Amino acid sequence: DVKVTQSSRYLVKRTGEKVFLECVQDMDHENMFWYRQDPGLGLRLIYFSYDVKMKEKGDIPEGYSVSREKKERFSLILESASTNQTSMYLCASSLNLAGGWRYEQYFGPGTRLTVT
Amino acid sequence: GQQLNQSPQSMFIQEGEDVSMNCTSSSIFNTWLWYKQDPGEGPVLLIALYKAGELTSNGRLTAQFGITRKDSFLNISASIPSDVGIYFCAGGTQGGSNYKLTFGKGTLLTVNP
Numbered sequence: 001d002v003k004v005t006q007s008s009r010y011l012v013k014r015t016g017e018k019v020f021l022e023c024v025q026d027m028d029h030e031n032m033f034w035y036r037q038d039p040g041l042g043l044r045l046i047y048f049s050y051d052v053k054m055k056e057k058g059d060i061p062e063g064y065s066v067s068r069e070k071k072e073r074f075s076l077i078l079e080s081a082s083t084n085q086t087s088m089y090l091c092a093s094s095l096n097l098a099g100g101w102r103y104e105q106y107f108g109p110g111t112r113l114t115v116t
Numbered sequence: 117g118q119q120l121n122q123s124p125q126s127m128f129i130q131e132g133e134d135v136s137m138n139c140t141s142s143s144i145f146n147t148w149l150w151y152k153q154d155p156g157e158g159p160v161l162l163i164a165l166y167k168a169g170e171l172t173s174n175g176r177l178t179a180q181f182g183i184t185r186k187d188s189f190l191n192i193s194a195s196i197p198s199d200v201g202i203y204f205c206a207g208g209t210q211g212g213s214n215y216k217l218t219f220g221k222g223t224l225l226t227v228n229p
Contacts, residue, residue: 004158033216042221043159043204058216090158103147103208103217107158 003027004108006091012114019078021111023091030096032074033105034058034066037088049074050096081115088112118143122205122220130228135192137203137223145207148181148188149217153202162203163190195227 007022025032033048035058045058047066055066063085067075074093078085089112092105122139129135139148147166151159163174165181165188172179178191188205202224206217 040221043219045216048216092158103206104149104161104164105206105217106161107151110156110158112156 004091004093004106006089006108006111008111009109010112010114012116013078013081014116015082017078017081017115019081019113019115021076021078021089021091021113023074023076023108024072025074025091025093025106026072027093027095027106028071029093029106030071031094031105032068033092033094034064034074034076035090035092036060037090037110043090046076081113083115086113086115118145118207118209118218120205120207120218120220122223124223125221126224126226128226128228129195131195131197133195135195135199135225136189137225138187138189139205139207139220140187141207141218142186143207143209143218144185145209145218146185147208148179149206149208150177150179150188150190151204151206153204153222155201159204192225195225197227197229200225200227 004025031050034046035043049055049068065077090110091108094105095102120139150162153159163179169183170181176193180189202222204222205220208217
């Protein structure tokens, strides 16, 4: 079974702090994604990566950065946390087969971040 | 950008009843996925559909990829209390930089025992 783990289930940070959210997958997937989920807004893509050291902006990258130094690990960084970044953060991964993407994304359990 | 309209937004049903929900779009998708999310957890993949017209089952769940490529349906038969959760559809497109999934806003299902 695909397993995606996230470093924390719950996190409380203060405004202005630098926040690191870590995600690890154990299935040798090429693609990794970070989403945030808010009531009424659904899942919104922040960043994704299709290879080590590669990253692409999603729909709402402002205020976030990412790092992918190893294939299995994808980190989301909030350089200076703000209250409007209070949200559920979900990491996902997917396989990239020769000849095309597989669109099945496998999600971690999520990190509920509160910024006060 | 692409948008998915998922309906209904919520459903309250009795245990044993069948459930239907759907997603529609003005855009064409080459892939449809259905996920379930329990409270406080990440979404779990239920069914993946890759061909227009395809009908796929996973236990009591059946999903169909609409022939127009603009919609998909999920049916749950003989619901049980553990079916409670939020069900999301997601449409995927292929080619170039069109890598990503577009998600519906979810259908909240409540099952009364």
